[in-house]
Amino acid sequence: MSQVSRRVSVRTLDRDEWAIHRQVRLAALDTNPEAFGATLVSQQLLDEADWRRRVDDRSWFAFLDTEPVGMVRLWYDPCTKPVPEVIALWVAPPARRAGVARQLMLTAVGTAQRLAGCADLWVSLDNTAARGLYQSLGFQPTGSTQSTSDGRPEMHMRLPRR
Template sequence: MSGKGIVIRHISADEFDIFRRIRLEALRVEPSSFASSAEDWEVLSDEEWRRRLSDPVFVAFRDYQPVGVMGLLRQRSSKMAHRATLIMVYVRKDLRGTGLAKDLLDTVIAYALREGIVQLELVVSAKNPKAIGFYRREGFSEIGRIPGGVRYNSKEIDDIMMARRLTA
């Protein structure tokens, strides 16, 4: 993807303004795809935005502008530290289908493997068949379902839990 003017990198806490921009865009553009709302995040202090970057967040840039994001939330317990959850996955609509989501995921997987993580997990809305299809193509399997996991516009939407074992 970098050959198409896209650069993906792990951003630091000092770059919280970039994180804020792409995260709020994702929440505003795809409100039904996330458990959080833009309103939940708009009220956060700069310090809280920085703190949320203590876990790795990878941002895709095109012409120095953020166009995609994927975070990784590692389990804290020593007995579960081999597991992590993909969070905040978003790719700008005009870049979907270009391979950018796969490039972001590959970047996150490479990082995870370096950190000793051997299992990635995620939760995806049952109302997001394109995302579910993407994750299945990338080796994730459904491991469970949370009925009514999210309430959006007065409707309950199931969450699908998926996991993938990683190999180098």
């Protein structure tokens, strides 16, 4: 294990740490707009109250020491979204290839399995990095596909019930 991966921690935020969510989310949309449905401009319009509302116990943030370097969220509602969906996974470029996304995913997937026994997600066909990560965690293509807002194909993957 490298020096970098030894300093990684993953946790949820307290309500008063809402600015960390904003910082990481805006960096993600600025750096990798192709990976997300939301736009940077739309999220820049959100105010403090909006970000405070978004702090929850299903959004996890990765830190290198005290520096926030990534995030992932789980979209789940027992009535309307009974299979938890992994969304908003992102790691800052300088922190990549050090196992940060894997730690974020293990946290989100562990929660999904406790909540519902399974998880799913959508990933662009051309996102080889994310697809490799998801496959290594046991996610399998379901055969469903759709187009992103900018017209690129993306595939549906599911982590089957154990």
